[in-house]
Amino acid sequence: MKSLELKPLIHVLNELETRSCLIEQQGNMIMNYYREPQIANELYKINSCTKSVISALVSIAMDQQRGPKPETPILEFFPQLATDSDSRKRDITIEHLLTMSAGFNWTEFGGQNSFPTMSKTSDWVQFVLSQPLSDVPGTRMEYSSGCSQLLATILRNVSGQTVAEFAEQQLFQPLSIESYHWETDPQGTHTGGFGLHLRPMDMLKFGRLYLNQGGWEGRQIIQTETVRYSTRPFLPAAKPQKAFYGWHWWTSSFSDExxxxxxxxxxxALGFGGQYIVVVPSYDMVVVVTADRFKKKRTPVDIFRQYIVPLLLQQNK
Structure with a gap:
């Protein structure tokens, strides 16, 4: 495999004023780009990449048999659903939350503005559970940070710890992630769908854990079969994403035309505003991008698809 020609990419990153771009291939750091040197040590909000961290924590809890099995109805944790007028809510499972297919009538941004509305309420969980169903649970993916907050609440319940304490013990400490910040909801539960702040290098470690199928320095943090299962395509993603959705991970592919x-x-993992943790198993590669400079006329760019994929295809020739 030829080495990547990175000069064109560095030019693009400078042009876009990209905050950071890290590429690790075959265990070697082949790009370690920061717009300013201090960014390497700054915590930055990874937005919805937080969802993939929640997926990892739920996976760990399941592997340790501390958490419920995927097919467990969430009624076990939210008994108020027993009296809900829509009996279909009692069929919602943990896996439906993980694959965003719980069926709630929800538009994250735009439309009903479900996410901003939820974040202004005094009880996010109750807000989510009270939403009517627009789909039979398990049939359609509809992106929802509400599902993620239910998962965070369940994790807190089954672990007997805050989400951050569980993360520190089971994930952050093994990966030597020493510094982070994590927002909470009005009940003090750490946010499941956003709100985690990490350094770019620690985002890369998280990606590497998944590249290594849950293994880290001789220790199996997440079972290999759980990693494989959770990152496979379950359902087509709701528009505008041209992708599939797994357990709070996006899945896609590229090809040489x-x-x-x-x-x-x-x-x-994908976060609002251009935050990415990309794992490409066949190239033995992890890519991390953080971005913060998007003006009204400049929408976030998928640097991986637009600029790194062509370099990978070139590398293969």
């Missing part, structure tokens, strides 16, 4: 049958699968 000049060669038939060259589909390369990858999965990724």
């Amino acid at each position: 000049t060669e038939i049958g060259t589909e390369t699968d990858y999965f990724y």
